[in-house]
Each structure stands twice: as structure tokens, then as C-alpha cells.
Amino acid sequence: MASSLYHLKFVYLLSFLSTFHLIATRSFSSVRPLCRGDERSYLLQFKDSFVIDKSASSEPWAYPKVASWTLEGKNNDCCSWDGVECDEFTGHVIGLDLNSSCLYGSINSTSSLFHLVHLQRLNLADNHFKYSQIPSTVSNLSKLTHLDLSSSAFASQIPLEVSQLSQLSSLNLSGNAYLELKKPSLRSLVENLTFLEKLDLREVEIISMVPNILANLSSLTSLRLCDCRLYGEFPVGIFKLPNLRVLDMRQNEGLTGHLPDFQSSSTLEIMNLAKTNFSGKLPASIGNLGSLTKILMWGCNFSGFIPSSLGNLTRLNSLDLSYNTYKGRIPSSFGNLVHLSSLYLTSNEFTSPIPSELANLTQLTALNLGHNKFVGRIPSSIFNLTNLEFLSLSDNYFSGTVEFDKFVKLKKLTTLYLSNNQISLLESETNANRTHQKFVGIGLSRCNLSKFPNFLANQNELELLNLQGNNIHGQVPDWVWNMSKESLKSINLFDNFLTSLGQHPILLPWTNLAILDLSFNNIQGSLPIPSSSTLQYHASHNSFIGKISELICNLSSLQVLELSKNNLSGPLPQCLHSFGDSLVILDIQRNKLEGSIPQSWANGSKLMIIDFSQNKFQGWLPRSLAKCIALKALDLSNNQFNDTFPSWLGNLSNLKILILRSNKFYGPIKIHRVNYELQIVDLSYNSFTGMLPVELFQNSNSSRFDRAYHLSYIQVYSSFTANLSYQIFEFQYEYNFAMMMTNKGVDTIYEKVQEIFKALDFSSNRFAGDIPESIGNIKVLRLLNLSNNILTGHIPTTLGNLAELESLDLSQNKLVGEIPQQLTQLTFLESFNVSHNDLVGLIPQGKQFNTFQNNSFEGNSKLCGNPLLKKCKYYEVLPPLPSTSKKSHDLGSPLQFGWRSVTIGYGFGLLVGVTIGHIVIARNHEWLMKTFGVRQLVPGRKV
Known part of the structure; x- marks a missing residue:
């Protein structure tokens, strides 16, 4: 009885305590404590250490949250301030969210922020901290579970103290391009963070292998390490982490690995x-x-066939396998991916047929099958994808006639690429003017078009138009100049049969144009000038006439200017030097331009190619070209420049090609310092004097070309990224340097120049003296032309070291002596000319020398042997007589006995005997026995 009573009292007590706790909790929760005074002070100090600058945050919704942090009025409770979170019982500040708060200024280890030791969540993303280092005192915030410092202009090394925040479940330091993680390493950073669920270090420069320790973080749900310069084998165990939902390792080109066998769990x-x-x-x-919703594996080295099991991933909304080497057919099981909104399979080796089951993918908005091996007609199933906004079938082998009206039925379609197939695109005349669909991108290169498609006349939102390589003849329609004036960024009319731009304005109307390509037509009239926004202007291979307008100097962002092979005349605009630092390629060759080159090129720090060849330029070269520190090739050939050698270019360490051919350059070449390693030098047809400039090729002895560049050309790339409304589009332009040189006696145009090609042409000048022995050190020299000078001395035997030499021209000089036998080692030599010198002796025989004709040696009266008709006499094929020693006059000399044996044994008469005796003096008695079968006389015996 007593025990039951005791038990009942105990139950009542528990009930009372429970009720009291509930009442107390409700009471406390209804009266939230004010924030701590010291923490309020820390927050205000932190606010005052920055200025508010809207440009410090990039997000459109950014606003200064700290603007509400004030003590005025009733706003002195920091727990009510924007971005501040307090513990509801203690009042301590436990959360600070200042994401996109327009904060600008440095942050250091003495910041009051690090006195808020109760912080559990800190978000300072999308501000600008002036590339300061993450302070080491961050370790004071030992209770942090969430730290987000992304995209806030932090720099330098991530401090080791971050690894001491052992309670972190989320760490985001991404988007800080100047942030490094080297000491400590990635391994050192994460080995103590055993509770990590989310790790985001995108764009942090790590430069290491991916540590295996990451595969031990069993709580990890998201791992983002893209663009960190990681390398080595990716730990396969990371794929098997039990809770991993997001794996982002993109843009680590040194990172290798393979996919494991995946489990259904x-x-x-x-x-x-x-x-x-x-x-x-x-x-x-x-x-x-x-569970997969996105597979993005473009630009890797995957190969083989696509397994049909991929069709099991019915939650997929994005699949990108582009830029690999997958082959075979697209599995029909792709028809199961009914939630797919984007499918990118471009640049693989897929073949036909495209499965009709793709018609099931009614949610598709973007479909790219370009750059594959699809053949036959474009499948009709594509025209059932009514939600398509983007469609690319370019660069395949589709054929047949295609009606443009079928694409118009895809009402949401704004981007259509059909370029580079074997199709003929037909446009209905009746429907063309009724096409109200607004396109953003149109690519119809090589679609057998004979005129501008009429539907373009109604387009006012077009950003990209490519009509390259069609059969469009005659005049550009006038309506083109009213098309998409404010939106057009790129128009490509390359390689058509256009003859006139019609009544075009001198200044073209497209205010946001980035690329204009009119090249390879036959357009006549004055040169149009695009807007100041233009980055690439290509108008080569036309018939433009007249002067280049001064308006062209407004193109302050221009990267490429190609006006070559036209009929442009007059002087260059004197403002041409005012092009900004952006200009990379300046090619105006083969025109009729004249006058002097503008004398100031102070802004040419990015210029890599300058080609002024085949014009009528005169005067001195502008000394300010020496400021073009990136210059790789300078071609001034076939003009009328009248100047001394530009030795002041010697500091241009990137200069590979210097062509001054056919001008009026004069005087000796004096070079004090050479920092470049010239690959091609053509000084021919000028009036240079003095000795051959050994200094020009002292730095050309490198043999690196033996090991590299065998398949590469002298090229310059220009690229930029345009934010088109439907995608981020990267425009790339590859410029192949071309030149003309005399090779094997023929003026040869090189449309491409291999990196391995080395050539020296100093011909048709007035160089004197000997040919330097050091030329033989240029191991990979392909072409050497020293003809038509007044060179003297012997042909250096070191030329036999030029194992790659294909053409050697030493003609029309005053060279003496014999042709070195060592030249027969030049097994690649196809052209050889030593005509019109004073050479003597036997022409070397064998190998390549058996292929050379008479004209290679004519004008050397003392040369003999094949292929000349003149045969060599005995004394013409012998080396010079050595000095006679005393031993040769002794009675017992074997040479003396040899003389007697020839005189007595053969008895050809005195003259012949003396001649053969001369041979014996020059050779030893073993040679005598081998050649004539005559024994040496032994004293005491008779013959």
C-alpha cells in the first residue's frame, strides 16, 4: 500500500514538473533576450571597417544588409538586424549572413568579427575583400559548422587554421581565383574536418593529386573541386561514398581516372x-x-559504345557526352529519358540511324548532334520535338533537300545550325514573308543557298548569322543593313560570290557587332567600317578599292584586322597606331597602300603578327615597333622601305620570323644584343653590305625542333566568349601565318609554315667575306640561300652537319676551293646550286649528288666530273702533295723503290712514269699493290 502511494506521488510530481517546464518554456520563448552588448559592439565595428559599394557584389539582388545596423530609435537589438541570427535562449550571435551585401574593404586578423566566438554559421559570399588573405584568427570561431567565403576576392594561401574548425559540415571557398591551397595541402585541410558534408573549392589553385583521405569522409554529400589544376589518378573510392549526391571535378585537365562499377544503392x-x-x-x-539528374562528361577521353542501360536513368534532365570518341549508334533506350531537357552528343563518332524513339523526349529544349557521322536525310522524328529552342545538326553527312518550313513549325525554336552537311535548304516563297518566328542564332554554312534567305528580313533579335560557303551571288540586299541592328554580334559571309554591298553606309549599323567576315568574295567598292565594338574584322580576298577610312581607328577593342589581297590604296590612316592593346593580328598584305608607316606603336603590346608585304610603303621603319613585345612574325617584303637593318628589334624575345625581302635596306648589319631565336630570316634582294651577320643565327642552334612541333604550324589564336541569349558561345579564330620564299630556285608561297621549318635567305645583297663555320650548328636548317653576293673563301665543311637541309644555294659568289665531300651526307638535299663561282676539283659523287643537273655547277671552269661533260684529269682529282721528308730520299726508302717499280715495270715512257710516280709519292705502297698489282722491290732480287 505504501509503495503504491509512493508511486502515485511520484507520477504527480513528474506531471507537475512537466507542466512547469512547458509554462517556463513558453514564457521564455515569448520574451526573446536582447543581444549581448559586447557582441553588438563587435558587429558595429565590423560594419565600420567597410565601405558600401554596389559594384562589390555581382548578384542582381544584392543590397547592403548592414545598413539596418544602427543604434537609433528602437533598433538597438542586434538580433533584429538584417543578416544576424541569435540564440533564442542566450542571445549570443550564432549566425551571420552577409551574402551579397556590397561590402568593400580588406579584412585582417584583428577584425572584431573574430570576437564573435559563438558563431556557428558565417556567410560573407559575394563581397569584395580587396584580395586580402583569410585571417588566421578564423580559428577563434571554433563552433562554426557552416563557412561560406565564396566569390569575395580573397587571395593568397588558405591558412592552416581553417583546418582547426573541426565542427565544419559545410565549407565553401569557391570563386576566389587568387586563392591557393598548397601549404597546407588539400589533405592537410580536410583530415581534421571529419564532419564535412559539403566541400566547395572551385577555382582555388591547389595543384596536387586528389588525396585518398576524401574517400573516408562518409558524411560527404557534395564535393566540388572544379578548375583547381588537380592531376593524377582520381581515387575511385570517392564514387562509392554512401551519401554523395554531387560530384563536380570539371576543368582539371591533368586529372585521370575511370568510372567504377556502380551499385544501385x-x-x-x-x-x-x-x-x-x-x-x-x-x-x-x-x-x-x-537518382542521377545530370551527367556532364564532355571534353574527356571516353570511348566505346553507349550502353543501353543509360536509358534506365529516367530522372535525367541533362546529358552531355560531347567531345569524346564514342562510336556506334545512339541506343533506342534513350527514348525512356522523358524528363531530359538538354541532350548534347556533339563531336563524337556516332553513326546513323538516329533512333525514332527520340520523338518521345518532348521536354527537350536543347539538342546538339553536331560534328558526328550521321548520314542520310534529317530524321522526321526531330520535327516532333515541339519544345526545342536550340537545335544543331551541323558538321555531319546529312544529305537531300530540306524544307525550311519544317523547322518553322517548331514554334519555340530560336537557334538552328545546319551548317556543313550535304543538304540543300529550300525556302518557300509564299511562307518566307509570313515567318514571324524570332531567331537568335542561324547557321546555314554550305547549305547550297543561292541567295539571302528572305525570312532574315523580319529578324530583329538575331545575334549570330553564318552563311559561309554558299553560292550567294551578286549584291547584298539592302534590307540586310536594317536587320537586327542592336542585337547582331557575328555575321559570316565568307567564301561566297558577292560582288557588291549595295548602298551600305560607310559605318555599318550593327552597334554590338563582334565579328564581321566578308573575306573570299569579289566585293568591289569602298571598304565598310564596322562599329567600335568589333573584335575581329575579316575582309581579305576581295576587290575593295580606295583609302582606308580614318573611322577604322574607332575600333579600340579590335583583336584581328585582315584586309589582305584587295586593291586598297593611299596611305595608312595615321591614327592606326592608336589601336588599343587588344590588337593581335594586323594583315594588310597585297594591296596598293603607300607612304610611310605611322611612327608610333606604343599600344602594340599584344601584336603577334604584322604583315605589310607586297604594298608600296616607303621610308623608315617606326622604331616604336620595338615596343611590340609579343611580336612573333614581321613581314615587310616587297615594298620600298629605305632604312638600315632593324637591329633595335633585338629585344623581342618572341620574334621567330623576320622577312625584309625586296626592299631598299642598306648598309652593314650591326647587332649588339640578340634575345630572339629566329626561325626564318629573309633579307634577300636588298643592299646589305659587310660580313654575313653571324649574330642573327647564333641563337638558332637549338635542337628543340627535333623533338617537338613536328605537326604544328606558326599560328596565332584569337578567341573571346560572347554571352548570347541562348548560350555562352566561344568564338575561336586560328590564323596561320603565310609567306613567300625562294626555295629550290622557285618563288614558293607557304600557306602554312611548320614550327620545325628553319630557313635563311641572305641572297642578292652585297655581303662579303667568308661563310661562317657556325652556320653548320643550325641543326634543323631546311633552306640556306647565300647566292648573288660577293662571298669569298671556301665552302665550310661544317655545312655537312645540316642533316635536315633541303635546299642550298651558294651560286654567283667568289667562292674557291673544292666542294666538300661532307655535303654528300645531306640525304634530304633536293636542290643544290654552286654555279658561277671559282670552285675547283672533282664534284662529289653518290647519293643526292647523282640527282643534280649541269646548271647546278656551271660557271666554275675548274670543276670536273659528273654531271659536267668535262672529265677530271689525274692531277685534278688528287689531294695536294704533302711536304717531302728526309726519309723519302734515303736509298732504302720504300717510296723510292716504288718509283722504280713503276718506271721499269710499266715502261709507259718518261711522262707517264712521272705522273704515276707522283701518285705513288702521294700514297703508300699498300695502295700501289692494290691499284696496280705491283710488288715492292726487295734488295738483292731481280724482277
Whole structure:
């Protein structure tokens, strides 16, 4: 009885305590404590250490949250301030969210922020901290579970103290391009962060292998390490982390690896390996990843066939396998991917047929099958994809006639690329004017068009138009100049049959144009000038006439200017030097331009190619060209420049090609310092005097070309990224340097110049003296032309070291002596000319020398032997007589006995005997026995 009573009292007590706790909790929660005074002070100090600058945050919704931090009125409770979170019981500040708050200024280790030791969540993303270092006192915030410092202009090394924040479950330091993680390493950073669920270090420069320790972080749900310059084999165990949902390793081109066999228990939702060096095949087990919504593996080294099991991933909304070497057919099981909104398979080796099941993908907005091997007609199933906004079928082998009206039925379609197939695109005359669909991108290169498509006349939102390589003849329609005036960024009319631009304005109307390509037509009239926004202007291979307008100097952002092979005349605009630092390529060759070159090129720091060849330029070269520190090739050939050698270019360490051919350059070449390693030098047809400029090729002895560049050319790339409304589009332009040189006696045009090609042409000047022995050190020299000078002395035997030499011209000089036998070692020599010198002796025989004709040696009266008709006499083929020693006059000399044996044994008469005796003096008695079968006389015996 007593025990029951006791038990009942105990139950009542528990009930009372429970009720009291509930009442107390409700009471306390209804009266939230004010923030701590010291912490309020820390927050205000932190606010005052920055200025508010809207440009410090990039997000459109950014606003200064700290503007509400004030003590005025009733706003002295910091727990009510914007971005501040307090503990509801203690009042301590436990959260600070200043994401996109327009803060600008440095942050250091003495910042009051690090006195808020109760902070659990800190977000300073999308501000600008002036490239200051993350302070080491961040370790004071030992209770942090979430730290986000992304995109806030932090720089330098991530301090080791971050690794001491052992409670972190989320760490985001991404988007700080100048942030490094080297000491400590990635391994040192994460080995103590055992509770990590999310790690984001995108764009942090790490430069290391991916540590295996990451595969031990069993709580990890998101790992983002893209663009960190990681390398080496990716730990396969990371794929098998039990809670991993997001894996983003893209843009680590040194990172290798392969995909494992996946289990159905995998939680992966996003797998992004784009632009890595992952390789191998897609395993059939990829079909087990039922949670996947995105597979982005473009720009890798994957190969083989696509497994049909990929069709099991019915949650996929984005699939990008572009820029690999997948082959075979697209599996019909792709028809199961009914939630797919984007499908990118471009630049692989897929073949036909395209499965009709793709018609099931009614949610598709973007479909790119370009750069594959599809053949036949464009499949009709594509025209059922009514939600398509972007469609590219370019660069395949589709054929037949295609009606443009079928694409118009895809009402949401704004981007259509059909370029570079074998199709003929037909436009209905009746429907063309009724096409109200607004396109953003149109690519119809090589679609057998005979005129400008009429539907373009109604387009006012077009950003990209490519009509390259069609059969469009005659005049550009006038309506073109009213088309998409404010939106057009690129128009390509390259390689058509246009003859006139019609009544075009001198200043073209497209205010945001980036690329204008009119090249390879036959357009006549004055040269149009694009807007100041233009980055690339190509108008070569036309018939433009007249002067270049001064308006061209408004193109302050221009990267490429190609006006070559026209009929432009008059002087260059004197403002041409005012082009900004952006200009990379300036090619105005083969026109009729005249006058002097503008004398100031102070802004040419990015110029890599300058080609002024085949014009009528005169006067001195502008000394300010020496400021073009990136200059790789300078071609001034076939003009009327009248100047001394530009030795002041000697500091241009990138200069590879210098062509001054056919001008009026004069005087000796004096060079004090040479920092460049010239690959091609052509000084021919000028009036240079003095000795050959040894200094020009002292730095050309490198043999690196033996090991590299065998398949590469002298090229310059110009690229930029345009934010088109439908995608980010990267425009790339590859400029191949071309030149003309005399090779094997023929003026040869090189449309491309290999990096391995080395050539020296000093011909048709007045160089004197000997040929330097050091020329033989240029191991990979292909062409050497020293003809038509007044060179003297012997041909250096060191020329036999030029194992790659294909053409050697030493003609029309005053060279003496014999042709070195060592030249027969030049097994690649196809052209050889030593005519019109004073050479003597036997022409070397064998190998390549058996292929040379008479004219290679004519004008040397003392040369003999094949291929000349003149045969050599005995004394013409012998080396010079050595000095006679005393021993040769002794009675017992074997040479003396040899003389007697010839005189007595052969008895050809005195003259012949003396001649053969001369041979014997020059040779030893073993040679005598071998050649004539005569024994040496032994004293005491008779013959």
C-alpha cells in the first residue's frame, strides 16, 4: 500500500514538473533576450571597417544588409538586424549572413568579427575583400559548422587554421581565383574536418593529386573541386561514398581516372567530369544510378559504345557526352529519358540511324548532334520535338533537300545550325514573308543557298548569322543593313560570290557587332567600317578599292584586322597606331597602300603578327615597333622601305620570323644584343653590305625542333566568349601565318609554315667575306640561300652537319676551293646550286649528288666530273702533295723503290712514269699493290 502511494506521488510530481517546464518554456520563448552588448559592439565595428559599394557584389539582388545596423530609435537589438541570427535562449550571435551585401574593404586578423566566438554559421559570399588573405584568427570561431567565403576576392594561401574548425559540415571557398591551397595541402585541410558534408573549392589553385583521405569522409554529400589544376589518378573510392549526391571535378585537365562499377544503392544526383582526362568506357552499371539528374562528361577521353542501360536513368534532365570518341549508334533506350531537357552528343563518332524513339523526349529544349557521322536525310522524328529552342545538326553527312518550313513549325525554336552537311535548304516563297518566328542564332554554312534567305528580313533579335560557303551571288540586299541592328554580334559571309554591298553606309549599323567576315568574295567598292565594338574584322580576298577610312581607328577593342589581297590604296590612316592593346593580328598584305608607316606603336603590346608585304610603303621603319613585345612574325617584303637593318628589334624575345625581302635596306648589319631565336630570316634582294651577320643565327642552334612541333604550324589564336541569349558561345579564330620564299630556285608561297621549318635567305645583297663555320650548328636548317653576293673563301665543311637541309644555294659568289665531300651526307638535299663561282676539283659523287643537273655547277671552269661533260684529269682529282721528308730520299726508302717499280715495270715512257710516280709519292705502297698489282722491290732480287 505504501509503495503504491509512493508511486502515485511520484507520477504527480513528474506531471507537475512537466507542466512547469512547458509554462517556463513558453514564457521564455515569448520574451526573446536582447543581444549581448559586447557582441553588438563587435558587429558595429565590423560594419565600420567597410565601405558600401554596389559594384562589390555581382548578384542582381544584392543590397547592403548592414545598413539596418544602427543604434537609433528602437533598433538597438542586434538580433533584429538584417543578416544576424541569435540564440533564442542566450542571445549570443550564432549566425551571420552577409551574402551579397556590397561590402568593400580588406579584412585582417584583428577584425572584431573574430570576437564573435559563438558563431556557428558565417556567410560573407559575394563581397569584395580587396584580395586580402583569410585571417588566421578564423580559428577563434571554433563552433562554426557552416563557412561560406565564396566569390569575395580573397587571395593568397588558405591558412592552416581553417583546418582547426573541426565542427565544419559545410565549407565553401569557391570563386576566389587568387586563392591557393598548397601549404597546407588539400589533405592537410580536410583530415581534421571529419564532419564535412559539403566541400566547395572551385577555382582555388591547389595543384596536387586528389588525396585518398576524401574517400573516408562518409558524411560527404557534395564535393566540388572544379578548375583547381588537380592531376593524377582520381581515387575511385570517392564514387562509392554512401551519401554523395554531387560530384563536380570539371576543368582539371591533368586529372585521370575511370568510372567504377556502380551499385544501385548509390545516391549520386550530379556527376560532372567535364574537361578532365577521364578515359575508358561507360560501364553498363551506370544504369544503376537511378537518382542521377545530370551527367556532364564532355571534353574527356571516353570511348566505346553507349550502353543501353543509360536509358534506365529516367530522372535525367541533362546529358552531355560531347567531345569524346564514342562510336556506334545512339541506343533506342534513350527514348525512356522523358524528363531530359538538354541532350548534347556533339563531336563524337556516332553513326546513323538516329533512333525514332527520340520523338518521345518532348521536354527537350536543347539538342546538339553536331560534328558526328550521321548520314542520310534529317530524321522526321526531330520535327516532333515541339519544345526545342536550340537545335544543331551541323558538321555531319546529312544529305537531300530540306524544307525550311519544317523547322518553322517548331514554334519555340530560336537557334538552328545546319551548317556543313550535304543538304540543300529550300525556302518557300509564299511562307518566307509570313515567318514571324524570332531567331537568335542561324547557321546555314554550305547549305547550297543561292541567295539571302528572305525570312532574315523580319529578324530583329538575331545575334549570330553564318552563311559561309554558299553560292550567294551578286549584291547584298539592302534590307540586310536594317536587320537586327542592336542585337547582331557575328555575321559570316565568307567564301561566297558577292560582288557588291549595295548602298551600305560607310559605318555599318550593327552597334554590338563582334565579328564581321566578308573575306573570299569579289566585293568591289569602298571598304565598310564596322562599329567600335568589333573584335575581329575579316575582309581579305576581295576587290575593295580606295583609302582606308580614318573611322577604322574607332575600333579600340579590335583583336584581328585582315584586309589582305584587295586593291586598297593611299596611305595608312595615321591614327592606326592608336589601336588599343587588344590588337593581335594586323594583315594588310597585297594591296596598293603607300607612304610611310605611322611612327608610333606604343599600344602594340599584344601584336603577334604584322604583315605589310607586297604594298608600296616607303621610308623608315617606326622604331616604336620595338615596343611590340609579343611580336612573333614581321613581314615587310616587297615594298620600298629605305632604312638600315632593324637591329633595335633585338629585344623581342618572341620574334621567330623576320622577312625584309625586296626592299631598299642598306648598309652593314650591326647587332649588339640578340634575345630572339629566329626561325626564318629573309633579307634577300636588298643592299646589305659587310660580313654575313653571324649574330642573327647564333641563337638558332637549338635542337628543340627535333623533338617537338613536328605537326604544328606558326599560328596565332584569337578567341573571346560572347554571352548570347541562348548560350555562352566561344568564338575561336586560328590564323596561320603565310609567306613567300625562294626555295629550290622557285618563288614558293607557304600557306602554312611548320614550327620545325628553319630557313635563311641572305641572297642578292652585297655581303662579303667568308661563310661562317657556325652556320653548320643550325641543326634543323631546311633552306640556306647565300647566292648573288660577293662571298669569298671556301665552302665550310661544317655545312655537312645540316642533316635536315633541303635546299642550298651558294651560286654567283667568289667562292674557291673544292666542294666538300661532307655535303654528300645531306640525304634530304633536293636542290643544290654552286654555279658561277671559282670552285675547283672533282664534284662529289653518290647519293643526292647523282640527282643534280649541269646548271647546278656551271660557271666554275675548274670543276670536273659528273654531271659536267668535262672529265677530271689525274692531277685534278688528287689531294695536294704533302711536304717531302728526309726519309723519302734515303736509298732504302720504300717510296723510292716504288718509283722504280713503276718506271721499269710499266715502261709507259718518261711522262707517264712521272705522273704515276707522283701518285705513288702521294700514297703508300699498300695502295700501289692494290691499284696496280705491283710488288715492292726487295734488295738483292731481280724482277
